Amino acid sequence: MKQAKLKSEYIHVLDPLPYTDSALSPVISSDTVGVHYGKHHKGYVDKLNKQLEGTEYSDMSLESLVIETAGKPDLSGIFNNAAQAWNHTFYWHSMREKGGGAPPAKLKEKIEASFDSLDACREELIKAATTQFGSGWAWLVQDRDKIKVMATGNADNPMTSGMKPLLTIDVWEHAYYLDYQNRRADYVKAVLDKLINWEFAAKNLD
Ligand code: MN
Numbered sequence: 001m002k003q004a005k006l007k008s009e010y011i012h013v014l015d016p017l018p019y020t021d022s023a024l025s026p027v028i029s030s031d032t033v034g035v036h037y038g039k040h041h042k043g044y045v046d047k048l049n050k051q052l053e054g055t056e057y058s059d060m061s062l063e064s065l066v067i068e069t070a071g072k073p074d075l076s077g078i079f080n081n082a083a084q085a086w087n088h089t090f091y092w093h094s095m096r097e098k099g100g101g102a103p104p105a106k107l108k109e110k111i112e113a114s115f116d117s118l119d120a121c122r123e124e125l126i127k128a129a130t131t132q133f134g135s136g137w138a139w140l141v142q143d144r145d146k147i148k149v150m151a152t153g154n155a156d157n158p159m160t161s162g163m164k165p166l167l168t169i170d171v172w173e174h175a176y177y178l179d180y181q182n183r184r185a186d187y188v189k190a191v192l193d194k195l196i197n198w199e200f201a202a203k204n205l206d
Helices: 002-008 032-053 062-069 073-093 105-116 120-129 186-193 198-203
Strands: 138-141 146-153 162-169
Touching: 032 073, 062 073, 073 162, 105 120, 105 146, 105 198, 120 138, 120 146, 120 186, 162 186, 162 198
Parallel strands: none
Antiparallel strands: 138 146, 138 162
């Protein structure tokens, strides 16, 4: 019986990085990527698979798990690991080698309609990322016709409040401490100016 049940369970896999460990260097070193992806991100996926064993949630996709378990204290273990697994894959894709610059026209127009300018949007992202107390994430999201900036704490994800994530920056200390020590603002600015993948964000628009 157990065997049959286990066979139908959804095994979540660690998504491959969209580039090599050193592609983001020197903004984010290969040492940081190695620990962040190979230990932290992998750890969330491994813990999630353990927690799902034999539960009614074992057949759900990662995205469904995030939405279905959000805000339920008795399921916080599953939520935290599922959301962290989802957020990290989204974060890796939010950056690219030689990123930064200007967004594709359709995203740039939407940003300029929602903020005074692209630079104002950049400033809001920096503010959200640097004022998030403790661990969390800064996000560019789509809320119907509007583009917005928001921050979430710990593992939280904008999908659980009905927003469509476009890109994210991880502001947990493990994302920047090896390269920037406590200088979170320097990490965030460098990511936005040199690594951010606007093409990925544009692809995520509805
Ligand atoms: Mn992280």
